[in-house]
Amino acid sequence: MNHVDKNRLFWLIVGVLIMMGMVVIRLFYLQVIKHEFYVDKQESQVKKIIKITTHRGVIYDRNGRPLALGEDSYSIYAQPPKIDDKLGFAKLIAPKLGVPWQEVYKTINIDYPFVWLARKAAPEIAEALRDISHPGMNIIEEEKRVYPSQALAADVLGFVGTDGGLGGLEFQYNEFLTGSSGRIVIEGDPMGRRIVGGSLDVKGRPTGFKVGVQRFEPTSFDGGHVHTTIDETLQYVAERELAKTIEWHSAKGGQVIVLDPHNGDILAMADYPTFNPNEYWEADIPVLKNSALVDVYEPGSIFKLITLAAVLEEGVYATSDILEVPETLKLSNRVIKEAHRRKADDPDKYTVQEIIENSLNVGTTLIALELGKDRFYKYMKSFGFGVPTGVELPGETAGILRSPKQWSGVDIGMMSFGQGIGVTPLQMAAAVGALVNGGELVKPRVVKYLTDAEGVSIKAVPRKVVRRVVSQGTSDAVKSVMEGVVDHGTGVIVKQRGYRLGGKTGTAQVAGSGGAGYLEGEYVASFVGMVTVDDPQVVILVSVHSPKKSIWGSSVAGPVFRELARTIIDQRNVAPKEED
Amino acid sequence: MKKLGGRRVVGALGLIFSLIVITLLGLHYHIRTIGINSEVSQLKQDLKLLKRNNRRMQVQLLNATSLEVVEARAKKMGLEPTTRIRYLHHNPISTQDNLQ
Numbered sequence: 001m002n003h004v005d006k007n008r009l010f011w012l013i014v015g016v017l018i019m020m021g022m023v024v025i026r027l028f029y030l031q032v033i034k035h036e037f038y039v040d041k042q043e044s045q046v047k048k049i050i051k052i053t054t055h056r057g058v059i060y061d062r063n064g065r066p067l068a069l070g071e072d073s074y075s076i077y078a079q080p081p082k083i084d085d086k087l088g089f090a091k092l093i094a095p096k097l098g099v100p101w102q103e104v105y106k107t108i109n110i111d112y113p114f115v116w117l118a119r120k121a122a123p124e125i126a127e128a129l130r131d132i133s134h135p136g137m138n139i140i141e142e143e144k145r146v147y148p149s150q151a152l153a154a155d156v157l158g159f160v161g162t163d164g165g166l167g168g169l170e171f172q173y174n175e176f177l178t179g180s181s182g183r184i185v186i187e188g189d190p191m192g193r194r195i196v197g198g199s200l201d202v203k204g205r206p207t208g209f210k211v212g213v214q215r216f217e218p219t220s221f222d223g224g225h226v227h228t229t230i231d232e233t234l235q236y237v238a239e240r241e242l243a244k245t246i247e248w249h250s251a252k253g254g255q256v257i258v259l260d261p262h263n264g265d266i267l268a269m270a271d272y273p274t275f276n277p278n279e280y281w282e283a284d285i286p287v288l289k290n291s292a293l294v295d296v297y298e299p300g301s302i303f304k305l306i307t308l309a310a311v312l313e314e315g316v317y318a319t320s321d322i323l324e325v326p327e328t329l330k331l332s333n334r335v336i337k338e339a340h341r342r343k344a345d346d347p348d349k350y351t352v353q354e355i356i357e358n359s360l361n362v363g364t365t366l367i368a369l370e371l372g373k374d375r376f377y378k379y380m381k382s383f384g385f386g387v388p389t390g391v392e393l394p395g396e397t398a399g400i401l402r403s404p405k406q407w408s409g410v411d412i413g414m415m416s417f418g419q420g421i422g423v424t425p426l427q428m429a430a431a432v433g434a435l436v437n438g439g440e441l442v443k444p445r446v447v448k449y450l451t452d453a454e455g456v457s458i459k460a461v462p463r464k465v466v467r468r469v470v471s472q473g474t475s476d477a478v479k480s481v482m483e484g485v486v487d488h489g490t491g492v493i494v495k496q497r498g499y500r501l502g503g504k505t506g507t508a509q510v511a512g513s514g515g516a517g518y519l520e521g522e523y524v525a526s527f528v529g530m531v532t533v534d535d536p537q538v539v540i541l542v543s544v545h546s547p548k549k550s551i552w553g554s555s556v557a558g559p560v561f562r563e564l565a566r567t568i569i570d571q572r573n574v575a576p577k578e579e580d
Numbered sequence: 581m582k583k584l585g586g587r588r589v590v591g592a593l594g595l596i597f598s599l600i601v602i603t604l605l606g607l608h609y610h611i612r613t614i615g616i617n618s619e620v621s622q623l624k625q626d627l628k629l630l631k632r633n634n635r636r637m638q639v640q641l642l643n644a645t646s647l648e649v650v651e652a653r654a655k656k657m658g659l660e661p662t663t664r665i666r667y668l669h670h671n672p673i674s675t676q677d678n679l680q
Contacts (some may be wrong), residue, residue, distance in 0.1 A: 071639050072632045123632070148642030236647040 054179040056143060057223035059157055061232040062265070062448060066148065068157050068170065068277075073144035074126035076117040080108045082136035089134065093117070096128040119162070120144040145170075151276045152181070153235050155290035156228070156269050156393065156446060159277035166280075167288055169226055169446070171394050176450065179223035186411035204219055215345060229265035229448050234258050237567045238268040241560040242542070246272050249547035249556055255292040255425045256560060257541045258568075261433035261530070263463040264442040266391070268564075269426075293389075293396045296422035297543070299510025301339075301359045301553070302432075302528045305416025307437055308356050309478050310379035311367045313470045319353040325363040332409025336365050339507060356481045357489030359505060361417045368416030373404040374410060382469045383431040384441055385423055391444045392461070399423045416556050418508055429541040432528050435478045436502070436536040439470040483533045493558040494529065494565065498576030501565055502536075504530025505553035510546070522546050525556035530575060531565045540564050 030038065060070040071549055076097070083089045086109050093103035107115050117137070118125065126139050145160040158168020165174035238256040246254050258268035271291045274527070275283035289295075311317050325348060329336040338361055355363030368376055380386070386401030400422030402411075414420035426444060434441040443464040450459040470478075482502030485491040490505040506526035509518035526543045530536040542557035542564075550556050645651065 021648075066642060069639065069642075071635055123636070144637050148639055149646040150648065152646070152648070232647065484660075 010563075055118060056145065056160070057177040057179065057224045057225040057453065058225045059177075059228060061153075061228055061230045061235075061268045062267070063232065064227075065231070065232050066125050067228070067230070068145060070143040071125060073120040073148045074123065074125070074139050075119045076121060076129060076137065076139050076144050078108050078115050078117050079113060079136050079137075079138075080110055080115060081113060083108060083134070087155070089136065092132060093137070094108070095127060096132070097121075097125060122217040129210045145277075147277045148408070149232070149236075150278065152232065152239065153230055153269070154274050155271040155292065156230060156266075157277060158394075159275075159280040161280075168290065168393060169228065172392055173226050173258050173447075173450075177223040177226065179453065180221045187380050199320055199349055212493055219277055224453060224458065225451045225455070227451065229260075229267060230269070231258075231267045231444055233571060234268040234564070234567065234575045235270065237564055238270040238560075239274070241563045242270050242272050242544075243562050245544060245556060246547075248303070249544065251547040251556070252545045253291065254542070254544040254557075254562070255295075256281045256543075257292055257425055257429040258564060259429045259433050259444060259539045259541075261437035261442065261536055261539050264430070264433070264444045265448070266426075266444055266446045269446070289395060291394060291425070293391060293424050293426045294331050295395060295522050296397055296399050297545070298421060298508045298511060299423050299428050299543075300506035300524060300526060301361075301417055302419065302421075302428065302504045302506035302526050302541075304356055304359065304364045304416065305435055305478060305482070305504050305528075306380065306383055306431060307368050307371075307376070308352070308481060309383075309414040309470050309474055310376055311352070311371050312477050313379070314371060314375055314476045316370050317352045317367055319351065319481060321352050321453045323352065323355065323363060323366055323504075324348060325350050325355065325360055325366065327362065329362045329365055329413070332363065334410040334413075336362050336410075336413050338362060340467055353481050353484060356504070357452075357484045357492050359417075359485075361413075364416045365413035368412050373407060373412055377401075377404045380415070380421070381467070382441070382467065384427055384466065385421065385431065389424075389426055389430050389444050391426060391445045396426070397424055399427055418506060423542055425541055428528065429539055432530075432541065433539045434469045435475060436530045436539060437475070439468055439475045441469050442465040479530070479533050482529065486529065491527065491529070491558060493554045494527070494562040496562070496565060499531075499565075499569060499574065500533035501529060501531060502533045503527055503561065505558065507551055507553045523551040525551055525553045527553050527557035527561045529561055529565070531568045534577070535574075537572060537574070538568055 009093040009323050056065050056070045058070075061067050079088075080086070087105060090101045090108060091106035094104045097104065104117065107117065120142055129137070129139060147154070149158065152170075156168050158170035158172075159166055160170050164178060168176065205467050238258060242256045245251070254272050256270040257266065259266055269290070269292050273287050275287050308454050312319065317323075327338060327342045327348075339359070350358070350360065350363055352363075353365060354360075355367065379400055385399055388396040388398050390396075402421075407415075407485065411420050412424060430441065433444075443466050445461050445463075447461050449457055449461060451457050477504055482504055483500055484505050485505070486495055486501045491503045494501055494503060504527070506524070506528070508524045508526065510522040510524060511517075512519050524543055525547050527539070528539065528541045531538050531540065540561050542560045544556045544560075547556045
């Protein structure tokens, strides 16, 4: 090899090395410096995101009947800049939407890039519009919440707005019912088909659904179902009878609670006036709240059962002890009176049992005075007054229970017959539940268990005993007094031949706002009782606010209790007691 | 050379033939895949439609069997409210007798 050849070979090698170097630099630039950019680009070409349309879970009653479920619906939107002939477009689609064309024209004749033409429309409308394939209009699938029994249990179920649950269980369990707005990311071809061996990534799986990625089902993203303790039949009868009595007595409103005292199941919770959750926007805002656990009222004479239980439990008196009961009693600067004037031949001595059976305010005040402030307060706290029950519904209030330090001289007397204390109907029902179930305060529950979309149970709401309040003996004694109230006391109106029912009537005055005493002519008529005394399967509380034709708990609230008791006796096939 | 050339031609033809067979097979399976995919898509659509109809029918059925509707229908027929059905026929005393 001569010198020229060597020189050429040298430059050839240099040239090749330069070229190789350029390639290496380029590769370094592409693979190291621009790594992220090209990975993103590759992923955007290969990875496909499949959005999963989820269904909102169903709310069932205790027997598995759907109370709230989803129905397919469609929302139609328009993009005005893409519509050249707006007038023609409005005239074309208005008949299919079932609205005047002027309305559609007004909506689209605007400088917005996006406007809704219809939300949650029926499938027929969507089908009719599909035939009009217009670039300025599109249809998207949505789900509409439907309550097939209309207003039934509306205050428990709540309602769903565009942004999810806005009241009741729909709000409380919104996240669980909604499920996950999930998506699946796959490596696929342009048609969205997954590449064999390509990766699969599931995003947004709801916690609690432990299905392996390889075995996942899109339905796993759907919302779970809520199984309530509500009994549809009892709920229906409760609402029907409450509405009937409220309309008959021209009352302002009322509540009914049917509770299983042993496990705290709320079998029915009615609140009147109510609303149709399918058209919740038509109702006045105050109607949308659940008064059975939001509103606080003075319970009146039904609270005498609490006073009695405390007195018996502390051994202050036995039910057979006799007391001299005057017609009036001056306490501090106030005079305690009876609801009815005493007749000339009425006795002035009563047993403790008779005091409650005849609902004597003065007698109840006397036994409460003997019990004393501190012990009375301790029992009221123990029965759950002054704190929310913790039921799985939003907006529950604590009621008003002042500490003995804040009591005036007359307060112990007033509280002994249910004035000067604020309770919610649910607190009162739960307390009476403790009185009749053997003495245990059980937390009320409206949800029994939750399942995932496939119906697999994932969470149960267990029975929870808050505390023992009174002994079995006291519970039996109180039940016996409640039976006496129905048998020959103020509650005879609810008596059912062949069945041992127990209860207590109440007619409470209504406090004015701002502590301005009691309102003239305004009362809350109540009845609380059990079916039956031998085996208390349910506690029923009925409260009717401001009745006009009659004000008494027995005549206003009693009939509602009686109808519900009959329904329960029939529904549960409760055997009558032996007749003599 | 002639023999070798003949073998080459035969070999080349064999290769072309094999490629044609493989291509045709691939084409065949591709067409079948497209067919099956479109069938699957159609079935998915049908299933979706069925599910949708099922949900609508369920809502209609629940509407029709809600206690309010059933009771109104029963009253129209001159019957007692359905919620007052007495189950105590086998017991000595019926609650019908207890109505005061």
